[in-house]
Amino acid sequence: MFDMMQLPWIFGMKADHWSDDSAALQAMVDWAFSQNIRDVYLPPQAIGLGSSVFIPYGIMLHGQSSSYDLTRPSTRFITITGASYANGFMMGFNTTDNSTEGDGGFYYGGGMDNVCFLDEAGLGNAKGIIAFGNNLEFKNVGGRFMLQVLNRAESAYSDNLRIINPYYSNSTDPEVAQFAIAGGGDGLIIECGNFPPDQSRAIEIGPFTYGGAFGGVIRQCINGSMYIDGYNITIENWHAENSTLKVGVTAHVMVVNSNIGEDTLLTEPPIQMVDSMEFGNSSFLELNNVAFRWSGIGQFYSSCDFDLSVYFEANVAIKNCRRIVNGVNSVTVNTGIRVAQEDKVTPVPGWEPYADLLSRNGQILPGYNVVLDHAIPSATAVYQGIWSAQRNTSTANAWRIATGTYYYNSVRMYDTTNQIGIASVNGEKSINVSNTSSTVSLADYSSPRSAGVGPVQGMTRFYRGTAAGVYNAYADVPILAPDPAGVTDDGDYIGGVRWKSRTPGGIDTIYPPDLTVPWHVYGVGMLKNMVPVITTPANTAVTLRVASDQQVIYSSPITANRAVTLPALGRKGDRVLVTRTSGATGAFNVTIAYGGGSTTLAAPTRAASAEFMHNGTNWVLIAQSSV
Numbered sequence: 001m002f003d004m005m006q007l008p009w010i011f012g013m014k015a016d017h018w019s020d021d022s023a024a025l026q027a028m029v030d031w032a033f034s035q036n037i038r039d040v041y042l043p044p045q046a047i048g049l050g051s052s053v054f055i056p057y058g059i060m061l062h063g064q065s066s067s068y069d070l071t072r073p074s075t076r077f078i079t080i081t082g083a084s085y086a087n088g089f090m091m092g093f094n095t096t097d098n099s100t101e102g103d104g105g106f107y108y109g110g111g112m113d114n115v116c117f118l119d120e121a122g123l124g125n126a127k128g129i130i131a132f133g134n135n136l137e138f139k140n141v142g143g144r145f146m147l148q149v150l151n152r153a154e155s156a157y158s159d160n161l162r163i164i165n166p167y168y169s170n171s172t173d174p175e176v177a178q179f180a181i182a183g184g185g186d187g188l189i190i191e192c193g194n195f196p197p198d199q200s201r202a203i204e205i206g207p208f209t210y211g212g213a214f215g216g217v218i219r220q221c222i223n224g225s226m227y228i229d230g231y232n233i234t235i236e237n238w239h240a241e242n243s244t245l246k247v248g249v250t251a252h253v254m255v256v257n258s259n260i261g262e263d264t265l266l267t268e269p270p271i272q273m274v275d276s277m278e279f280g281n282s283s284f285l286e287l288n289n290v291a292f293r294w295s296g297i298g299q300f301y302s303s304c305d306f307d308l309s310v311y312f313e314a315n316v317a318i319k320n321c322r323r324i325v326n327g328v329n330s331v332t333v334n335t336g337i338r339v340a341q342e343d344k345v346t347p348v349p350g351w352e353p354y355a356d357l358l359s360r361n362g363q364i365l366p367g368y369n370v371v372l373d374h375a376i377p378s379a380t381a382v383y384q385g386i387w388s389a390q391r392n393t394s395t396a397n398a399w400r401i402a403t404g405t406y407y408y409n410s411v412r413m414y415d416t417t418n419q420i421g422i423a424s425v426n427g428e429k430s431i432n433v434s435n436t437s438s439t440v441s442l443a444d445y446s447s448p449r450s451a452g453v454g455p456v457q458g459m460t461r462f463y464r465g466t467a468a469g470v471y472n473a474y475a476d477v478p479i480l481a482p483d484p485a486g487v488t489d490d491g492d493y494i495g496g497v498r499w500k501s502r503t504p505g506g507i508d509t510i511y512p513p514d515l516t517v518p519w520h521v522y523g524v525g526m527l528k529n530m531v532p533v534i535t536t537p538a539n540t541a542v543t544l545r546v547a548s549d550q551q552v553i554y555s556s557p558i559t560a561n562r563a564v565t566l567p568a569l570g571r572k573g574d575r576v577l578v579t580r581t582s583g584a585t586g587a588f589n590v591t592i593a594y595g596g597g598s599t600t601l602a603a604p605t606r607a608a609s610a611e612f613m614h615n616g617t618n619w620v621l622i623a624q625s626s627v
Contacts, residue, residue, distance in 0.1 A: 005041050007032075015043045017120075020050035020080055029059050038110070044074040046120070052086040055110065057094040057102060057133055063114035065140075073140060077128070078120035088125060089151070090117065094133035101132035101153070109135035109160075117143040124172050127151065134159045134185075142167035147176055154182035154206070163190045168202070177204030177227065181216075188216030188233075195224030197241035205230040206248075227274075228253050242266060247273045247285050254286040261293045266304040268344055273310045285310075286317040291324050292337055306340035310348065312496075316364040322356075335359070341368065341496075349487065349495045350478055368496030370478050383412040385424020387443045387484055389431040399436040400491035406431060407468050408489075410444055411507055413459035413476060414519070419508040420546050420569055421461065428468060433491075442494075445484030461508075462487070462494055469506055473499040511569045514547040537562070544576065552578045558586040558603075566594060570614035579609040594619040602626070 008015065011031070013024040025047065032040050033056035044064035055061065063075030077090055087098035093110065094102040117128035127148040129138070136158065143149040149168055152158055161181070168178040178195075179202060181188060188205070195202040202224030205216065218226070219236035226235075229248025238245075238258040244266075247253050260270050270292070273283055292307045307323065310316055322335045336355025339348045350370040351358060363371035389408055407430045413421040431440055444460055460479050463471035477495040479485045487495035518530040533550035535542055539558055543565040544550060552564055564578050580590055580601040589600040592610055595618025601608040608626040612619045 004037075004039070005043075007041065008043050013043070013047065015045035015047045017046040017048065017078070018080065019048055020083075021047045022049045022051045022053055025049070025053050029053070029055055029061075033059055042075045042115070046076045046078045046118075048078050048080040048120075049085075049090050050080050050083045052089060052098055053091050054096050054098075054102075055091060055093045057109060059110045060137075061110075061112040061115065063112070063116075065114050073114040073116050075114055076116045076118050078118045079123050079126045081121045083121060083123065083126075085126070087130065088147075089127045089130040091129050093129065093131040093136060095130065095153075098130050099153075109133045109137075109158075111137035111139070111162075112141050113137075113139040115141050117141075117146050117149055119143075119145040119147075119172070131161070132158065136160075137162040137164070138166070139164040140167075141165075143178065144168065145170045145172060146178070147172050148180060149178045151180045152183050158183055158185040160187040161185065161189070164192060166190065166193045166202075167195065169196060171196075171200040174198070174200035177201040180204045180206070181230070182206045186215040188230075190216075190218045191220050193218075193221035193224055195222060195243075197223045197243060199225050199242070199244060201225050201227060202243075203227075205233060240270065243270065244268065245271045247271070247283050249274075249283055251283045251285075253284070254288065255290055256288045258290045259293055260290065260307075262304055262307070268304065269306040269309045269340060270304075271308045272344070273308075273314045273316070273342075283311075284315040284317075287319070287321050287337075289320045291322060293324050305338065306344065306347075307337040309340040309342060309344045310364055310368075311342045312368060313366040314364065315366065318359055318362050318364075320361075321359045323359075339364065367493075367498060382425055383422040383446050385410045385412075385426040385444060386429045387426060387445050389429040389440060389442050391431055391433055391438045392441050392488075394437055394439045394490075396437050398490055399433055399438050403433050403435060404466060406433060406440070407465050407471070408440075408442060409463040409471065409507060410442075411461045411463075411510060412446075413461045414513040414546065419461075420511045420513055420571075422512060423507060423510055430468070440489040442487050442489065443484040444479065444487065460485075462489075463507060464489070464494075464499065465504065470504045471506070472502060472504045474502050474508075475499045511546055511567075514545045514550070517547070537564075541565070546570065546574075548573070549575050550577075552576070553581065554579070554584040554590055554601075555581045556584060558584050558588045558590070561588045562590050564590060564592045566592065566612060566619045570619065572614055572616035574614040576612045576619070577609060578612075579607060580604060581607050594621055596620065599624060 007028055011024045011028040013021045015021060029040055038058060039060050039062060041062045063073045066074040089098045092098040096102055119126040125147050128143050128146055129150045131152050138150060152161060163179060166179055171178060190203060203226045205228045215232050216230060217234045217236060222239050223241050223243050225244045227246045229251045231252050233253050235255045236257055241261040262270055273285060321337050323337055336359040339351045340346060341348055348364060348368050354372055358372050365371060386408055407428050409428045410424050411421045433440060459476050461474055461476050464473045465471035475494045475497045477487060477497045492498060514533050517533055520528050520530045528548035533547040535552045538556045541563045542552060544567050546567045546569060566576055578592055582604060585603055589602055591598055591600045594612055599610050599621055601610060604626050606627045610621060611623040613622050
């Protein structure tokens with residue numbers, strides 16, 4: 001038996017800050033592998049590497065902690081003058097060329113702890129580790145003045161990669177990630193990183209040809225800008241100062257319980273959905289319990305205008321998020337997060353007026369469609385529709401279709417599937433688009449014109465055509481904005497919603513909804529009344545208006561046969577319950593006609609009821625009882 005701490009000297013390592021110890025280190029790890037020795041210990045000095053060292057699968061290299069700072073290692077791998085590294089990396093795990101994966105040895109993948117990589121020779125392009133294989137762990141491994149500290153190879157499929165207490169300083173290229181995770185695999189863990197509060201990229205998780213990095217978690221890290229393009233990546237307890245998260249085109253990312261500090265140094269949103277394929281960004285981002293923290297109230301209006309920017313085809317879910325001032329929640333205005341379009345300077349339509357509510361529970365679907373689960377006040381005001389249309393000077397080629405005169409009209413929507421809504425009082429507006437460096441702005445409102453009334457609440461269907469009264473395109477636009485609400489048409493999109501073709505003609509058939517109770521917005525084009533609509537017709541027939549959930553209750557004596565007429569139109573899932581209580585005496589029936597026939601309610605001993613549901617085409621009887 002011998003002291004494993006003496007192994008480096010046995011193999012001729014000098015660790016004197018100047019000598020090339022590459023051959024000694026290689027011989028040492030190869031011998032340990034041949035002897036099935038897993039743990040190899042390094043001296044607490046600077047180990048010079050003039051060429052790459054290849055660590056066999058399963059070997060765990062242990063450096064030594066500093067005597068004056070136990071959180072930082074005294075073992076250092078340093079570059080030396082004239083060094084040349086395979087594929088640019090000083091060290092490779094489970095590889096013999098830093099380009100391809102080795103055969104693998106132990107099931108335990110090995111790794112390293114308590115080591116710092118340092119470009120002592122000032123090469124400017126030195127990279128630390130490239131890793132292949134499963135079950136690798138790197139703990140308290142970092143670098144100074146490095147181009148990159150650690151890279152999981154793009155060609156690798158690696159499960160259970162753990163990077164614990166990573167760190168770096170003085171990155172030589174802020175666009176190159178210090179910890180880059182490519183390839184595929186489950187069980188990625190990066191935790192307790194301590195990174196600089198700047199825009200140098202700390203972590204990058206990239207896509208992989210045969211899958212992707214997925215099922216990973218980044219947790220309890222301080223600062224560190226990130227680029228994430230992997231699947232099902234969770235970022236937990238991220239405390240960021242002047243750092244940026246960029247979410248790539250194929251990414252599914254959740255950020256939870258995090259605190260993002262912003263300051264006037266930031267000129268772009270701290271969270272950005274980036275990279276567009278042909279049809280835009282298809283990524284998904286969820287923010288849950290994320291605070292965007294500012295050091296002073298004046299910084300609400302700094303050079304960084306937005307907290308988040310999203311691409312046109314992105315999916316975003318936001319829950320329990322807010323802007324705060326240095327941890328103080330007493331600010332009662334402007335607490336909702338601010339969301340921009342992909343250009344990072346244009347607000348997402350309909351977000352800002354309801355930012356506080358949307359930041360607690362809101363969504364942005366592809367097309368910048370804003371979804372807010374909130375109550376809609378009863379629509380008692382007269383819908384005025386389009387108040388004005390004007391052409392605005394814009395950038396070159398802003399207008400995407402042929403120039404000419406266009407005619408606009410609108411309907412306040414309650415059901416976009418069945419065209420249920422209220423027609424405009426104002427009627428049609430026309431505008432001449434004389435050149436392609438223009439867009440059209442429309443102002444839509446209800447009477448009285450005051451905030452919180454009118455098209456503010458929910459969906460508006462806009463029509464457009466090239467002749468008066470003849471419309472060959474329509475778009476259902478979610479409008480959550482002060483009254484009057486402004487929307488912009490560039491020919492292809494209006495208010496961020498793509499125009500759809502239709503058979504030329506007038507406004508589609510509409511049916512007035514029930515306006516006596518509040519409605520709830522559950523999604524784009526999905527509105528439901530917040531409480532059941534209850535009708536008590538006494539001793540009369542009744543014709544029901546549209547509502548998603550309603551009841552009819554007969555409780556008075558009936559002196560003749562009475563009919564209940566279900567709404568002429570409905571949406572799938574709409575429900576009607578008709579009840580006849582014991583108080584509705586009399587030898588006459590209550591008859592309800594539906595899509596498959598009709599049913600009757602005779603005078604009951606206690607109560608009789610019939611329940612109907614709309615299947616998207618007709619009303620269907622789903623239950624009937626008499627007791």
